[in-house]
Amino acid sequence: MVTDIKIPELGENIESAEVLSVLVQAGQKIEKDQPLIELETDKATAEVPSEASGTVKEVLVKAGQSVKVGETILRLESADDGGTSRRSESPRAAESARATEAPRNAEKLEAVEEERAAAKQTEDDNGSSSPAKAPAKPARAKRSPARAATPKPRPEPVPEPLRLVDTPSVDDDEDVAMPPELGEPAPAAPSVRRLARELGIDIQQVPAGRGGRITEDEVKSYARHLIAGAQEHAAPDLSLVRTGVPELPDFAPWGETEREHASKIRRVTADVMSLSWNVIPHVTQFDRADITEVESWRKRMHERTEGAKVTITAITVKVLAAALKVFPKFNSSYDARTEEVVYKKYVNIGVAVDTEHGLLVPVIHDVDTKNILTIATELTDLAGRARERKVQTDELQGSNINLSNLGGLGTTYFSPIVTWPHVAVIGLGRATQEPVHIDGTFTPRLILPLSISYDHRVIDGAEAARFLRWMAEAFEEPMQLALEG
Amino acid sequence: MSESSDVRLAVIGAGPGGYAAAFLAADFGLPVTLIGADENPGGVCLYRGCIPSKALLHIAKVIEESEAAKNWGVSFDKPRIDLDRVRAWKNDVVQRLVGGLGELAKRRQVEYVRGLARFEGARSLSVSFDNGNTERVDFTHAIIATGSSPAVIPGFDPDSPRVWDSTSALDVPEVPGRLLVIGGGYIGLELGSVYAALGSKVTVVEMLDSILPGVDGDLVRPLERKLTKSFAAIHVNTKVKEAFERDDGFEVAFDGAYAGTETFDRVLVAVGRRPLTKGLGLDAVRVAMSDRGFINVSRHRETTEPGIFAIGDVAGEPMLAHKATHEGRAAVETISGRHGMFEPRAIPAVIFTDPEIAWAGLTETEAKKTDRAVEVGRFPWAASGRAITLGRTEGVTKVIVDPGSKRVLGVGICGPGAGEMIAEAVLAIEMGATAQDLELTIHPHPTLSETIMEAAASIYGTATDIYRPRRG
Numbered sequence: 001m002v003t004d005i006k007i008p009e010l011g012e013n014i015e016s017a018e019v020l021s022v023l024v025q026a027g028q029k030i031e032k033d034q035p036l037i038e039l040e041t042d043k044a045t046a047e048v049p050s051e052a053s054g055t056v057k058e059v060l061v062k063a064g065q066s067v068k069v070g071e072t073i074l075r076l077e078s079a080d081d082g083g084t085s086r087r088s089e090s091p092r093a094a095e096s097a098r099a100t101e102a103p104r105n106a107e108k109l110e111a112v113e114e115e116r117a118a119a120k121q122t123e124d125d126n127g128s129s130s131p132a133k134a135p136a137k138p139a140r141a142k143r144s145p146a147r148a149a150t151p152k153p154r155p156e157p158v159p160e161p162l163r164l165v166d167t168p169s170v171d172d173d174e175d176v177a178m179p180p181e182l183g184e185p186a187p188a189a190p191s192v193r194r195l196a197r198e199l200g201i202d203i204q205q206v207p208a209g210r211g212g213r214i215t216e217d218e219v220k221s222y223a224r225h226l227i228a229g230a231q232e233h234a235a236p237d238l239s240l241v242r243t244g245v246p247e248l249p250d251f252a253p254w255g256e257t258e259r260e261h262a263s264k265i266r267r268v269t270a271d272v273m274s275l276s277w278n279v280i281p282h283v284t285q286f287d288r289a290d291i292t293e294v295e296s297w298r299k300r301m302h303e304r305t306e307g308a309k310v311t312i313t314a315i316t317v318k319v320l321a322a323a324l325k326v327f328p329k330f331n332s333s334y335d336a337r338t339e340e341v342v343y344k345k346y347v348n349i350g351v352a353v354d355t356e357h358g359l360l361v362p363v364i365h366d367v368d369t370k371n372i373l374t375i376a377t378e379l380t381d382l383a384g385r386a387r388e389r390k391v392q393t394d395e396l397q398g399s400n401i402n403l404s405n406l407g408g409l410g411t412t413y414f415s416p417i418v419t420w421p422h423v424a425v426i427g428l429g430r431a432t433q434e435p436v437h438i439d440g441t442f443t444p445r446l447i448l449p450l451s452i453s454y455d456h457r458v459i460d461g462a463e464a465a466r467f468l469r470w471m472a473e474a475f476e477e478p479m480q481l482a483l484e485g
Numbered sequence: 486m487s488e489s490s491d492v493r494l495a496v497i498g499a500g501p502g503g504y505a506a507a508f509l510a511a512d513f514g515l516p517v518t519l520i521g522a523d524e525n526p527g528g529v530c531l532y533r534g535c536i537p538s539k540a541l542l543h544i545a546k547v548i549e550e551s552e553a554a555k556n557w558g559v560s561f562d563k564p565r566i567d568l569d570r571v572r573a574w575k576n577d578v579v580q581r582l583v584g585g586l587g588e589l590a591k592r593r594q595v596e597y598v599r600g601l602a603r604f605e606g607a608r609s610l611s612v613s614f615d616n617g618n619t620e621r622v623d624f625t626h627a628i629i630a631t632g633s634s635p636a637v638i639p640g641f642d643p644d645s646p647r648v649w650d651s652t653s654a655l656d657v658p659e660v661p662g663r664l665l666v667i668g669g670g671y672i673g674l675e676l677g678s679v680y681a682a683l684g685s686k687v688t689v690v691e692m693l694d695s696i697l698p699g700v701d702g703d704l705v706r707p708l709e710r711k712l713t714k715s716f717a718a719i720h721v722n723t724k725v726k727e728a729f730e731r732d733d734g735f736e737v738a739f740d741g742a743y744a745g746t747e748t749f750d751r752v753l754v755a756v757g758r759r760p761l762t763k764g765l766g767l768d769a770v771r772v773a774m775s776d777r778g779f780i781n782v783s784r785h786r787e788t789t790e791p792g793i794f795a796i797g798d799v800a801g802e803p804m805l806a807h808k809a810t811h812e813g814r815a816a817v818e819t820i821s822g823r824h825g826m827f828e829p830r831a832i833p834a835v836i837f838t839d840p841e842i843a844w845a846g847l848t849e850t851e852a853k854k855t856d857r858a859v860e861v862g863r864f865p866w867a868a869s870g871r872a873i874t875l876g877r878t879e880g881v882t883k884v885i886v887d888p889g890s891k892r893v894l895g896v897g898i899c900g901p902g903a904g905e906m907i908a909e910a911v912l913a914i915e916m917g918a919t920a921q922d923l924e925l926t927i928h929p930h931p932t933l934s935e936t937i938m939e940a941a942a943s944i945y946g947t948a949t950d951i952y953r954p955r956r957g
Binding site: 186187188189190193194197198212213214 | 824826828829830890892915916917919
């Protein structure tokens with residue numbers, strides 16, 4: 001039996017990836033879970049393991065190629081033949097074929113469009129409709145939602161290959177000859193109703209377009225809408241931010257230039273930053289936190305704890321998590337389409353890590369449930385793996401707010417960019433000893449520069465000032481964390 | 486996709502449902518066996534229904550028009566009817582069509598088997614031939630398209646040469662002097678019209694309160710007026726009480742609105758058609774049927790026995806060839822893994838009398854029955870230039886729309902050519918067109934099709950050729 005091995009779900013928002021390397025070749029015998037190819041997704045690399053053991057029949061991708069989730073990467077002549085049922089002998093198989101043939105998702109939408117395009121092509125070529133269209137889709141085993149590389153539990157369930165609606169074709173119990181529908185049939189042409197059926201969409205649910213009619217476009221856009229909704233935060237089409245950007249001028253009159261293809265990380269960073277800068281009206285404010293006491297405590301802890309490196313960053317993550325609880329608006333997103341503020345009931349904080357490949361922002365999930373020691377341990381691990389490009393894609397996703405500590409490089413204040421769809425970002429500079437006037441004398445205190453950039457659509461200046469002050473005071477009076485945070 | 490080779494389709498019945506399904510399946514690359522009772526595919530529609538009746542009705546129309554021509558200054562002699570040649574022409578029409586179908590089946594490599602099929606189980610059929618032999622046909626999927634047969638009524642022995650059903654009437658064995666048509670439905674009226682034109686004195690008896698029960702009264706009336714003249718009598722609300730076959734004919738006693746006793750040379754029983762499942766061996770499979778003998782099917786036209794489908798007359802009303810054809814499409818698409826579903830917004834119905842009556846979608850009768858609010862735009866043909874040139878001003882065209890959205894829900898037409906014109910209405914309904922879409926679509930002048938545009942315009946009170954200001 002030949003099995004098609006496909007690109008598995010790679011994590012939320014990840015729809016495509018680049019093939020870094022192909023690890024097997026045709027004719028090679030492979031074991032279940034053996035890595036087949038290595039992928040580079042937006043910010044991480046991942047291996048795709050084999051779903052089954054067998055012999056590689058055909059490899060359909062090559063290094064450097066861009067592949068989509070669900071795309072077949074190779075065909076495997078698998079050892080066992082008993083597993084999946086074939087259609088035909090049993091009419092039940094036919095039935096289940098119909099039931100499963102409604103995968104009804106984004107791929108299907110694309111497939112339908114491609115199929116139509118192909119059919120049109122064939123018709124154009126033949127001058128008539130082709131009889132060779134493949135009939136009878138088999139009852140295939142469901143695509144296994146295999147995870148990339150070493151799977152680890154996620155905080156959220158992986159969205160199953162989705163069904164947009166309960167398939168209306170499950171009417172096997174319906175045992176009456178149905179008269180033609182009267183009443184209020186959907187204002188859609190027969191071809192449009194068929195398209196809806198193919199996509200598994202209830203035509204009655206599709207909002208009508210111009211002239212009160214439902215056209216092919218309305219069905220498709222409704223399908224996309226459902227898919228987007230079902231995928232929670234659908235990956236935005238970031239390439240849009242590149243449209244309308246003028247061509248670079250010719251530099252030749254001024255001297256020699258050299259072009260280098262930007263790395264995937266650079267390209268994604270560029271798109272995300274462009275989008276964020278274009279969409280979010282930024283304001284940046286600054287404050288200072290006296291961390292003299294915290295620093296001496298930190299040093300004491302540092303000596304006591306083994307392995308975990310308690311850093312100012314780890315402490316700030318904890319302070320920030322507490323601040324988000326007190327100021328929930330900073331833990332939100334703005335939905336400009338519906339004009340709603342989306343408050344998040346979970347606290348995931350991204351921490352920027354400078355790597356030789358570029359900026360990576362691994363995410364510490366559910367910070368509010370973790371203590372500083374746990375945060376510190378996770379942070380050390382994540383940052384280390386980020387630098388080795390071993391971090392998983394889902395460990396780079398789902399953050400609500402980011403923290404960027406440039407203190408190690410000596411910076412004081414700066415204005416970081418709020419990553420869309422966040423509403424704020426925190427920047428830390430290098431803490432320095434400064435003379436502070438206390439009780440009539442100047443005393444040396446360790447002062448940490450704090451920066452906050454925020455989305456002015458959601459947050460006002462006074463709120464940001466209060467937020468940052470609260471954070472500063474939490475450093476100065478750590479008990480505030482226990483009291484309010 | 487290699488799985489397709491595992492599908493083997495058997496289609497039982499070679500009428501417009503069966504042969505169309507078999508041909509489509511072949512076009513999709515499925516191996517198909519088509520089993521029919523006649524020499525060629527065609528079924529009742531081609532051999533004993535739609536086609537021969539239309540050939541004869543065309544003759545009737547020519548006879549009537551030549552008669553009407555005297556009003557326009559053109560007179561013909563009384564027509565001489567050579568019944569053998571009438572029959573030969575009709576048979577020639579049929580042979581051309583069924584022969585063509587046989588040829589198409591061959592070219593598509595559809596295996597056509599002439600015989601009677603019987604289910605041996607959910608995966609096999611035995612087909613018996615005229616010579617007593619039988620053959621086994623195995624299948625993975627089957628489509629039952631066995632159609633229907635004329636209903637019989639007690640008191641009229643179907644074996645008597647004086648008792649006709651639609652099949653025997655279409656053979657035109659003779660032109661009886663006095664013909665009683667039992668049943669005022671479309672079959673009785675179409676065949677009654679043929680024989681009236683050929684010279685028979687035709688009496689129609691209908692149990693219900695109108696001919697063409699269920700059809701909107703305003704569409705029936707012009708036909709009724711015409712038939713009242715060309716037929717000897719139309720008795721509604723009347724039943725046949727008793728009938729005795731005597732040497733000189735059938736003595737029939739009526740009961741109800743008309744209670745006389747008359748003698749007829751021939752009696753045409755046209756009281757409807759019954760789904761044909763006898764001898765199919767359905768007890769060998771889990772195919773469930775309704776009380777009225779129709780096979781229960783899903784929207785894919787699948788029966789309660791998975792893998793076995795049913796289409797056409799045997800799968801329920803309306804018993805119309807074009808419905809069967811489209812059901813066959815849904816079934817074959819489903820079997821071949823496509824997304825077939827039978828979900829028409831409108832199934833057109835045409836009565837090929839003269840004038841013709843055609844309708845599609847919602848009727849006013851149905852709207853009333855279901856308390857559905859509708860708005861009706863009506864255009865009398867007396868205001869149509871084309872109708873006047875044809876001397877046919879009795880017709881009417883109406884467009885039934887939703888009062889709010891003005892979406893076209895139904896269209897009804899009475900008049901010559903109604904059957905051709907109704908196709909536009911079906912498209913309008915399927916496309917979700919509004920009355921304004923019909924109004925704003927340029928229709929050729931002078932044609933009867935303009936009456937659809939004008940009926941739609943009258944919804945807005947702006948029909949050019951009638952003045953009917955909008956209320957309110």
